Each structure stands twice: as C-alpha cells, then as structure tokens.
Amino acid sequence: MTPLVTLTGDGTFRAPSASEDARHELPEDPHLAALMRLRALLGDDLEEQIATRLYLPSALGIDETDHTLPATLALLAETTGDLVSYGWRLGPGIGRAWQHARELRTRTLDAARIALLGYEGPLMTTALGPATLSAATFLNSGERTLGDRGAVRDLPMLLAEGLIDHLEELRERVPGARPHLLLREDAVAGVHEGRIPTPSGRRHYPATPAPEIGMLWRSLSAALMDHGLDADAITLGVGADVRLLRAARDAGIRRMAIGPRRMPTLETAEGRALWEGIAEAHDDGCRFELVVDPRPGGKLAPELETMLSIWNRLGHSDADAAGCTLLAHTGAAHAVHAGKVDPSAQPDRSTLLDEGALEALLRVAPTWAERVAS
Numbered sequence: 001m002t003p004l005v006t007l008t009g010d011g012t013f014r015a016p017s018a019s020e021d022a023r024h025e026l027p028e029d030p031h032l033a034a035l036m037r038l039r040a041l042l043g044d045d046l047e048e049q050i051a052t053r054l055y056l057p058s059a060l061g062i063d064e065t066d067h068t069l070p071a072t073l074a075l076l077a078e079t080t081g082d083l084v085s086y087g088w089r090l091g092p093g094i095g096r097a098w099q100h101a102r103e104l105r106t107r108t109l110d111a112a113r114i115a116l117l118g119y120e121g122p123l124m125t126t127a128l129g130p131a132t133l134s135a136a137t138f139l140n141s142g143e144r145t146l147g148d149r150g151a152v153r154d155l156p157m158l159l160a161e162g163l164i165d166h167l168e169e170l171r172e173r174v175p176g177a178r179p180h181l182l183l184r185e186d187a188v189a190g191v192h193e194g195r196i197p198t199p200s201g202r203r204h205y206p207a208t209p210a211p212e213i214g215m216l217w218r219s220l221s222a223a224l225m226d227h228g229l230d231a232d233a234i235t236l237g238v239g240a241d242v243r244l245l246r247a248a249r250d251a252g253i254r255r256m257a258i259g260p261r262r263m264p265t266l267e268t269a270e271g272r273a274l275w276e277g278i279a280e281a282h283d284d285g286c287r288f289e290l291v292v293d294p295r296p297g298g299k300l301a302p303e304l305e306t307m308l309s310i311w312n313r314l315g316h317s318d319a320d321a322a323g324c325t326l327l328a329h330t331g332a333a334h335a336v337h338a339g340k341v342d343p344s345a346q347p348d349r350s351t352l353l354d355e356g357a358l359e360a361l362l363r364v365a366p367t368w369a370e371r372v373a374s
Contacts, residue, residue: 002322002323003045003048003049003050003051003323004049004050004322004323004368004369004372004373005049005050005051005322005323005324005325005326005365005368005369005372006050006051006052006053006324006325006326007042007046007050007051007052007053007325007326007328007361007362007365008042008052008053008054008055008124008289008325008326008327008328009042009055009327009328009329009353009357009358009361010126010182010184010291010327010328010329010330010333010353011055011057011058011059011068011124011125011126011182011184012057012058012059012060012061012068012126012351012352012353013034013037013038013057013059013060013352013353013354013358014060014061014349014352014353014354015030015031015033015034015060015061015062016030016033016034016037016355020037020355021033024036024037024040029107029111030060030062031060031104031107031108031110031111032111032114032115034057034060034111035056035057035108035111035112035115035116036115037355038054038055038057038358039054039115039116039119041355041358041359041362042054042055042358043119043121046362046365046366049369049373050365050366050369053122053123053124053180053325054116054119054121054122054123054124055123055124055125055126055180055182056108056109056112056123056124056125056126056170057108058071058072058125058126058127059071059352060352061349061352062104063100064083064097064346065083065097065100065101065104066101066104067346067347068126068127068128068184068347069088069128069136069137069344070083070088070097070098070101071101071104071105071126071127072127072128072133072159073088073090073098073101073133073137074098074101074102074104074105075105075127075159075162075163075166076090076155076158076159076162077157077158077159077161077162077165078158078161079091079158080092080093080094080095080098081094081095081098081137082094082095082096082097082098083095083097083098084138086138086142086199086344087136087137087138087344087345088136088137088138088344089137089138089139089140090137090138090139090140090145090151091139091140092140105166109166109169109170109173110173112170112173112174113173113174116173116174116177118176119174119176119177120176120177121176121177121178122177122178122180123170123174123177123178123179123180124179124180124181124182125163125166125167125170125179125180125181125182126181126182126183126184127159127163127181127182127183127184128183128184128185128186129183129184129185129188129216129217129220129236129237130152130155130156130159130216130217130220131185131187131188131191131192131208131213131216132184132185132186132187132188132191132343133145133155133159134146134151134152134155134191135187135190135191135196135343135344136187136343136344137344138199138344139151142199143198143199144196144198144199144205144344146191146196146205146208147198147205152216153216153219155216156216156217156219156220156223157219157220157223159220160219160220160223160224161223163181163224164223164224164227167179167181167229178233179229179233180233180234180235181224181229181233181234181235182235182237182257182327183220183234183235183236183237184237184257184333185236185237185238185239186237186333186336186337186343187336187337187343188213188237188238188239188244189239189240189241189244189337189338189339190336190337190339190343191205191207191208191213192207192208192209192210192213192239192241192243192244193207194206194207194208195339196343197342210241210243210244210246210247211247211250213244213247214244214246214247214248214250214251215251217236217247217248217251217253218250218251218252221234221236221251221252221253222252225252231252231253231254231255232254232255232287234253234254234255235255235256235257235289235325236248236253236255236256236257237256237257237258237291237333238253238256238257238258239262239337240258240259240262240263240264240274240337241270241274242270242273242274242276242277245274245277245278245281246277249281249286253286254285254286254287255286255287255288255289256281256286256287256288256289257288257289257290257291257327258278258288258289258290258291259290259291259292259303259329259333259334259337260290260291260292260303260304260306260307261291261292261293261303261331261334262334262337262338263275263307263310265310266310266313266314275310275314276314279311279314279316282320287323287324287325288324288325289324289325289326289327290303290304290307290324290325290326290327291327291329291333292304292326292327292328292329292361292364293328293329293330293331293357294326294328294357294360294361294363294364295330295356295357295360300364300367300368300371301364304326304364304368307321308321308371318371318372318374319372319373319374321371321372322372322373324372326361326364326365326368328353328357328358328360328361329353330350330351330352330353330357332347332351
C-alpha cells in the first residue's frame, strides 16, 4: 500500500551533546551516536500509512568542515581544493580542510556499518546540486566557479562520479539499504535571477537561463540513472519559479522538493503560474516533497496549512496531496534562497536539524495523514 505520507529530514543532524549521549546511552563517537539516534527516530515506519526515510547525515556541525558544502565537495571525483580566507576553493592541490572533509565522510560511512547493522529500507544521501555548487565555490583566481562556464559544465559529471562511488560504498556497508538521493539547490534562485555577487561585491554574475540549469540537472541525473539509480530515487530541490520547474521536468526529474514558505501566492501572476505548473506536474505523475519547519507547534505546521489552502483553491481536494513527503528543515536554506545569506558562507551549527525538530515532524504526521486520507 502506498503511504499517505513519508517523513524525512534535509540531510543534516546536529551531533548529540554529551548530556544526550548519557541520556540515551550512546557511544562517544559523534558519527555513530548520530546514526543511532536517527535510526531510532526514522528507522521504522510509524504505521502502515505513515512511512519514514532514514538518511545518512551530510553534516553534524562538529567543526567548520562538517557541513553540507564541504561534504559535497569531498564527493567530487578527481577534484582537490581547500578552505581559504574567502571560502572553499577548487584546486590546485588538496588542503588540510578538504582532506578532513573526506575523512569525515569516511567516518560516517564506517559508522553506518555498525549503527545500521541489519537495517533494510530506504537510506538517503544528501548533496548540493551543481547550480548551488557553482555559486558556493571559488576558483584559484578568486572568482566564483559560476564565472567559468567550462568549470560549471564539468560539475555535474564530477558530482555524478563521486556520488556513484559513494553509493557503492554505502551499499557495501549497509547491504539492505535502498539508496535515495536528495540534491539540494539552495542557491538556484540566485543563480537563475543573476543575484550572486562577484568577489568585489560591486556587481553580480549574469543570470543563468532555466534551460541551461536544466542541462546541468539532466547531465547529473542521466549519469546517475545510467548506473542504476531509479528516477524515483532522486529528489531535486527546484526553487520557486515555474521556469525552473519546467527545466527540471525537461531534464527527466520526477521527484521535486519545494518549500511552501518560499512560494509566491496565487494573487500574483508568478504565483498562479507556478502553482498551476505544480498541479500539472502532479497530474502527470511527478512526486513532490514539502520542505517544512515543523517546530512552530500546533497540530499542523502553518506552511502545510497554507499549501493545502492553495491546493484547494486550484480545485484539488486534500486527498490529492496524499503520497507527499514531508522534509524537515530549520529554514536556513530559505535565507540563501532569498539572497539574505551568501551560499558560500559557513553555516552556523544552529541551522542543522536536531532531535527536537524530527520529533516535531513525527507529531505533525498523523494530522497530515488524517487530512489527506479523507
């Protein structure tokens, strides 16, 4: 039976504190402790119609190299770089911070062998997508990667090769896992709209048309699917623009993450076009994952109430939203999306999900399932 709702997170999980380790009788190793808590929270479906998707954390916030950006860079095939004064630089040579990011990835994989022993079910890996990587990284010249069209074109294949190797390692350590991939494109709106500043801060890089971004997505997804990853096992964050939504569909993406908080309202022409595009994609069999912050409280997160209200105004019933995935998030990516935070900036540890946020999501799920079941 298809679940009414599936629950997961944005790929981050703040490493348990010493007091939390003691309370839950966890080991001192933060990677092992985090995976054990994630398995306890998301390792089993709540009930027949409420499913969960366990994930391998891409960021625990242990230090400055323990975040989603360096974790993604550590995946890039045949690529070196380092953390310098202005951000993460690609090549030449491998620096200590870059090497440490690789070591953290290996430690997480090794911890998965122990913490997920005997686990059978979905297991998600998270990485930043190529558009966001182009805006968040720099070249040896000091320019952002976004300023070099050739370097941007290389990113999807470098990322695909690294992810393919990573997923193979994950299958070896957790044989019962069914891999799923979340590609976060937190900065795609800035890339598409020409809002990413140059290093001088006096101008911005030119806007990248949606079809060009779509070609990056197509290159990446095609390479992953050529190596056995099913289209339904790839979730892509598509921003809040109907042109990007169409580009993703043209690229063969069948599962998309959207943030109701970012979406324009139906009262604007832009908003109506986007929501109608989402409804059309839904009717054509695309799946949507809703990025929500479940922490504000209440029986149903305000973002979900707003989304269902718009859904109803488009002529759909609550039941038409059955089968969605709720993806817990602290809201940090919304600030990047809006241009309030530079995508190259090191995030604060407080932006990572913690146990309380996932528990709040688990509390929201029954109410959502009840609504969409009717």
